[in-house]
Amino acid sequence: MEIRDLTKEIRDRSIENSKVKELDRLATSWYQEDLLYSGKGKTIFLILPTPGCTWALGPSGGCTMCSYISDCYLKPIENDKIIELFGREFNKHDFKTDFKNGDKIAIKLFASGSFLNPKEVPKEARDYVLNKLANCDEISEIVVESRPEFVNREVLDEIFEIIGDKLFEISIGLETSNEETRLNKINKGFNNKSFEKAIDIIKEAKKDYNVKSKGYIFVKPILLSEKEAIDEAIETANYCEKIGVDRVSCCPATIHKGTLIERLWRRGSYQPPWIWSVIEVINTIRQNVEIPALMDTSGFGSRRGPYNCKKCNKELKYMIIESNFDQSQIEYDCDCKKEWLAEVKFSELTKSKTAIKHLPLY
Ligand code: SF4
Numbered sequence: 587m588e589i590r591d592l593t594k595e596i597r598d599r600s601i602e603n604s605k606v607k608e609l610d611r612l613a614t615s616w617y618q619e620d621l622l623y624s625g626k627g628k629t630i631f632l633i634l635p636t637p638g639c640t641w642a643l644g645p646s647g648g649c650t651m652c653s654y655i656s657d658c659y660l661k662p663i664e665n666d667k668i669i670e671l672f673g674r675e676f677n678k679h680d681f682k683t684d685f686k687n688g689d690k691i692a693i694k695l696f697a698s699g700s701f702l703n704p705k706e707v708p709k710e711a712r713d714y715v716l717n718k719l720a721n722c723d724e725i726s727e728i729v730v731e732s733r734p735e736f737v738n739r740e741v742l743d744e745i746f747e748i749i750g751d752k753l754f755e756i757s758i759g760l761e762t763s764n765e766e767t768r769l770n771k772i773n774k775g776f777n778n779k780s781f782e783k784a785i786d787i788i789k790e791a792k793k794d795y796n797v798k799s800k801g802y803i804f805v806k807p808i809l810l811s812e813k814e815a816i817d818e819a820i821e822t823a824n825y826c827e828k829i830g831v832d833r834v835s836c837c838p839a840t841i842h843k844g845t846l847i848e849r850l851w852r853r854g855s856y857q858p859p860w861i862w863s864v865i866e867v868i869n870t871i872r873q874n875v876e877i878p879a880l881m882d883t884s885g886f887g888s889r890r891g892p893y894n895c896k897k898c899n900k901e902l903k904y905m906i907i908e909s910n911f912d913q914s915q916i917e918y919d920c921d922c923k924k925e926w927l928a929e930v931k932f933s934e935l936t937k938s939k940t941a942i943k944h945l946p947l948y
């Protein structure tokens with residue numbers, strides 16, 4: 587069965603079984619320490635309610651690891667409602683008490699899809715949100731996510747007409763520079779040319795605007811061995827730097843409900859990466875490229891996320907978070923490392939895409 591048919595079937599079933607969501611509960615926000623372009627600071631994460639990613643809702647079924655649409659309304663939303671919920675969340679943050687005077691503050695607007703797609707975030711709501719941020723002196727950086735096909739000069743002109751000289755970063759889920767993996771294992775539906783076109787538009791717009799790009803790198807798509815996953819992630823960061831991406835952020839796989847990756851995981855055909863693999867990836871990327879490289883640690887140490895052993899999961903998670911601020915190398919050792927080394931080595935030998943931990947190879 588083609589990957590699209592399979593993803594679509596799983597997606598449809600998951601939508602069918604999902605409960606009706608209360609719109610008011612879909613918007614949320616929080617803040618945490620983060621690495622900004624201006625250095626260590628704080629980022630407000632704000633989830634905007636949207637009908638859902640058009641790629642996931644369309645005939646493709648969306649990406650094989652993504653369950654964002656389970657947090658979406660799946661029906662059109664009135665502009666006034668988006669504006670009201672944005673206002674409710676934004677006003678929760680008191681810049682006088684939540685943040686210290688002089689704190690560097692960024693805001694990440696999550697649309698659970700593409701912020702730049704007017705079918706997901708209508709222009710009127712987008713303009714309102716950006717206007718509000720433009721008038722907030724404390725916020726210096728605005729970060730959004732988008733698929734590459736929605737990046738164009740016209741939308742950048744519209745945005746910068748409102749936000750002036752604030753920094754605006756567009757994060758794009760490239761996932762991997764390997765087109766075979768992106769198309770046939772992630773079901774992402776765009777090629778390197780489309781990504782490069784979006785990056786070129788951003789590079790060209792830098793002459794006029796304070797615009798930046800970020801590439802998301804997905805660590806360990808389905809049907810890749812542990813070794814292949816490590817190599818592809820490292821290679822992808824090299825590619826991003828080469829074509830002019832401003833920074834990269836690695837997202838190691840976690841198993842989300844209602845996805846193809848979950849189906850393979852349930853049947854023993856897929857395991858999220860070892861935390862050792864994640865460390866190998868981020869250490870090597872930081873040696874290879876000059877652009878900042880971040881590592882997400884969501885789901886670390888859980889049954890559905892990257893895992894080493896009970897002794898080292900937690901400590902390594904905190905070490906990775908800390909290293910994001912100063913871009914340092916992570917040095918650590920634990921007894922479980924030899925198991926990981928064996929898996930990496932033998933996955934090369936056997937070309938196996940599944941874990942070998944039940945084989946007595948070490
Ligand atoms: S990863 Fe992005 S493009 Fe893919 S289904 Fe999820 S939101 Fe849509």
Ligand SMILES: [Zn+2]
Pocket residue numbers: 894895896897898899920921922923
């Ligand atoms: Zn360990």
